Amino acid sequence: MYPDHLPLRENLKEAHSAAWDAIAGPGDFLTGNARVDVIQTAREALTCAFCDKRKNALSPNAVTGEHETDSELDPVVVDMIHRIRTDPGRLTRSWFDEVTRVISKEEYVEIVAVVASSVIIDTLHNALGLGVPPAPLPRRGRPDGQSNPAAVDGGAWVPILAVNQEMADTGLPNVPNIARALGLVPNALNLFFGTFRPHYALKDIPLSISQAQAEFVAARVSAINECFY
Amino acid sequence: MLLRASGEQTDKTYDLNSVTSENLDSGVEHGDWLRKLTEATIRGDWLTVGEVRPQAEVEMGTQKVVDALTVASAFNGITRVADATGIPLDSTTAEATTEMRDTTGIQQFDYGAKTERYG
Numbered sequence: 001m002y003p004d005h006l007p008l009r010e011n012l013k014e015a016h017s018a019a020w021d022a023i024a025g026p027g028d029f030l031t032g033n034a035r036v037d038v039i040q041t042a043r044e045a046l047t048c049a050f051c052d053k054r055k056n057a058l059s060p061n062a063v064t065g066e067h068e069t070d071s072e073l074d075p076v077v078v079d080m081i082h083r084i085r086t087d088p089g090r091l092t093r094s095w096f097d098e099v100t101r102v103i104s105k106e107e108y109v110e111i112v113a114v115v116a117s118s119v120i121i122d123t124l125h126n127a128l129g130l131g132v133p134p135a136p137l138p139r140r141g142r143p144d145g146q147s148n149p150a151a152v153d154g155g156a157w158v159p160i161l162a163v164n165q166e167m168a169d170t171g172l173p174n175v176p177n178i179a180r181a182l183g184l185v186p187n188a189l190n191l192f193f194g195t196f197r198p199h200y201a202l203k204d205i206p207l208s209i210s211q212a213q214a215e216f217v218a219a220r221v222s223a224i225n226e227c228f229y
Numbered sequence: 230m231l232l233r234a235s236g237e238q239t240d241k242t243y244d245l246n247s248v249t250s251e252n253l254d255s256g257v258e259h260g261d262w263l264r265k266l267t268e269a270t271i272r273g274d275w276l277t278v279g280e281v282r283p284q285a286e287v288e289m290g291t292q293k294v295v296d297a298l299t300v301a302s303a304f305n306g307i308t309r310v311a312d313a314t315g316i317p318l319d320s321t322t323a324e325a326t327t328e329m330r331d332t333t334g335i336q337q338f339d340y341g342a343k344t345e346r347y348g
Contacts, residue, residue, distance in 0.1 A: 007292045012299065046273065059347050088312040092344040096315065112313045120306035127270045127278055127298040157315035173319055178307065181314040192310060199303030207296040214300045216257040220267045221304035228338035229311035229318060 001121075001133050009206075012198035016124075019117050019195040024136035027114075028146045028187050029107045032138035034073065038081060038114045039135050041071040043122065045082035052086075060090045076102040077111065084115050089226025096157045105158050106147045106185050113188035117195040151184040159184045170202045178229055259289050266294065267301045315340045 001020065002013050023035045030038070045051050050065040057063045060083070071078050080099050083091060100108055122132045151159035154177065161183025165173040182189040205214050222229070257263065262285040269277035285294045310316075317323075317340075330336040 007295050008299070061348050084309050084313050088309045089338065090343060090347050091312050091315075092347050093315055093340065094344055094348055096313075109314075112310060116306040116309045116313075119309060120302050123270060123302035123305045124298060126273070126275050127266075127282075127302060128295070129275075129279055129282070155317040160314075160316070167321065171321060171325070173321070177316045177319050178311055181310050181316040192306070196303050196307055199299050207299065208290070208292040209296045209300070210258070212257050213259065213263060213293075213297065216255050216260060217263050217267050217297050217300045218304045220264060221271050221301055222308055223335070224268065224271045225305070225308040225312070226338050227308035227311050228335065228340055228343075229308070229316055 001125075002128075002130070006128060009198060015194055015198045016121050019121065019191060020133070020136045022187075022191050022194075023114055023117065025139045026141035026143045027110050027191075028185050029104065029110050029143050030114075031143060032141060035110075035114050036135050036138045037071055037073055038111055039118045041069060041073060041078055041081045042085045042115050042118055043132065044069055044071070045085040048082055048086070051082050055087050060087055060095075074102065080108075080111065081115055084112065085119065093157055109158055109182050109185045110188045113182050113185070113192040117192050120195050120199070146185075146187065148184055148186050154180060156181060161189065168202075172202065176202075259285075259293070262288055262294075263297055266297055270298060270301045271305055 001016050002008055023032075023039065025032050025035075027035055045067075048068045050063075050067050053065060054060050054063050067075075067078055067082050069078050069082075071081075073081070076099060080103075083095070096108075103111075125132050148159075148161070150162050152162040154160040156177070158181070160177070161175070161180035163173075163175045163180060165175065168174045179193065182192055200214060200218070203211065205211050207214065209217075221227075255264075262281070265281045266278065266285055269275075269281060282294055282298075285297075289297075318326075336342070
């Protein structure tokens with residue numbers, strides 16, 4: 001996915017290729033076709049006039065209209081993807097409740113994982129001046145419907161991974177809540193963190209920048225995206 | 230909030246308000262370049278990224294610029310996971326950062342507050 005001249009680590013390049021390959025196949029609740037459609041739908045959100053109008057409104061609920069889309073996904077899912085892509089800082093519990101009246105929480109988690117993974121890959125490509133990579137070619141196959149019945153209510157909108165918590169020397173639990181967030185669908189969790197992991201570490205970051213520089217970048221991203229976590 | 234922990238581990242002082250205030254010096258080495266690269270990247274301003282990247286490479290080196298963009302792209306994804314799942318702060322973080330969240334303005338991003346604000 002990346003030209004050889006860029007100083008990117010091999011494990012990152014391998015992780016991105018693996019994520020693209022995984023998204024192309026059937027997930028637990030979506031077909032490969034639908035998962036690739038999720039990538040395309042997230043991309044088209046960036047040029048959607050309705051999303052632009054909503055992003056600039058005082059409240060996301062203050063405007064009405066229709067998304068510009070070629071997606072074959074349910075309109076509620078298209079709206080979900082466009083909002084996560086273009087206005088993630090103003091997602092709310094009541095909005096989530098509306099969405100999950102139409103799709104299951106398991107489908108929701110899988111879509112979040114695909115969107116967020118593709119955001120990482122597309123963002124890095126664009127930032128390096130490469131333009132986004134071609135979407136993967138979907139593979140046939142049926143979703144196997146596998147979720148995690150042991151997921152627990154941890155105060156999030158969705159059930160999260162159950163873990164025995166211990167404190168790490170980072171001052172955080174050994175498994176921070178964010179690493180549990182997609183635990184309702186283990187393959188979704190694996191997809192996202194397989195993509196994310198080569199980019200960052202809580203300590204001894206394996207990059208040429210210092211931990212403090214990495215945290216400063218991370219904190220600025222969180223502030224711009226209005227992320228509380 | 231991990232920037233605070235980094236400062237504690239290295240005995241350096243970082244201005245946490247620089248995270249939410251654009252005109253403050255963070256105290257982080259090459260903080261201005263990191264800020265410019267990050268902001269243009271997360272706002273999807275690829276023209277500006279293309280202008281800033283080679284300048285930053287002269288000051289920081291290509292590898293560090295690429296690695297900064299690597300971190301920025303990762304957090305552009307993971308913030309969406311957090312925001313779309315309403316994941317709560319870890320209890321130790323919540324307890325240790327109450328005052329800091331208020332002074333930096335991060336508390337306004339609390340998921341409960343957003344629901345009250347936007348419905």
